[in-house]
Amino acid sequence: MDEQTEELRDLFVETTGEESVTEGQTAERGDLADATTPEDADERVRELIARMRERYAFESGLDDEALGRVVTGFYADESDAEIADAVDADEATVFLARADLHLIRDSDRDAPFPLDDLRALIVDDVPMDERADRLDVRGSDASASQTEADASVAADAEATVEHYSQVVEADRRSTRANDRFTDEFADLLTDADLRESHTGDAHQSGLEEAAEDIETNTQL
Template sequence: MNEKTEELREIFTEVTDEETVTESQEAGRGSLEQDERDIEDRLEGVIERMRERYEFDTSLTTAELQTVARAFYEGAEDDEIADDLDVEPGEVFDARLALHLTRTDEVDEVDLVALREHDGTPTEIAAEFDCDVDEVTRYRAIAEARAESRAANDRYRDEFDSILADTELSTRMASDVREDGLEDATEGMETDVSF
């Protein structure tokens, strides 16, 4: 059986290019370090699908919308993102909502369903509840974006989570693995050495 195995191995190596056989093993599934180009392509794909399905009320390009999504997942506020893109914070807010990216803390103690279903104008609602018209307009926009996202089963938000939240997690995990490996390698070493 060893002779047969050896013959098969020789035939295999003669008819195949060694680089081709091993090339696919270099970047297999489950790697903690993802290809940046792949992330950009995936982001672009999600944004383009959303553009086809919804009417985006933004003048930002797809690349700028990618920046908005990335910055949102990094925890940046609208005014910070606006500074980076050299646009108004309101434009970033609108773009963020178009991408279904809302923050839970931006609507504390507001009944978004009641606000969205209220048939009054923002001015009438503001007078009824003794609040600012701009706040009513902002909350109503957030309510609409959340309703739109729910109607799509949060599919696009989930895709952003998969691309960007996992990327941040994997970067952090890769960093932790490197640090832990260094700690394990240096554990027990004498560090107070005099030359």
């Protein structure tokens, strides 16, 4: 304990008469630093996934162990291709798993039409094929043409709208849950990464802030 810390401690004891509180707080900070091991984080991630499965209808078909790997891969900034290799699935399945788990990337929202327009159609419960028409994804003549080529264009348009509809629906589910699950995933995996030193670039700023907090607490 340096001189400044000692003076602050003496002032606190003199003011409150509660020396034991200071000692308890010091112990608690130590406990928090060691609260979540990587193994504990993995277990709690699976518990969160189980809770989500009870609440939502999952579409990917992956089991909870594979879904746990999807979560850790997402927060490690792995691509869907990398995650797909790790769980022995294809990228489309990984995307569905991420949507099931509310794990949407900013790049997932780069739609060829305004997502706000799609959200409005979803709220109005407009059928998928009609969404493509209203968003003009098929082009001006594709919906009226009966040729094989134009039918393929229409199918591709519906697939595109369905993909971004899944993005919007995942965001809506997350918002209704107050982003609780994604926040808990992030908290758990950030804690684990602090101890494992495997944090990706997406977590770097958060780690720097944590380090500043630790330094401030040490000085106090």
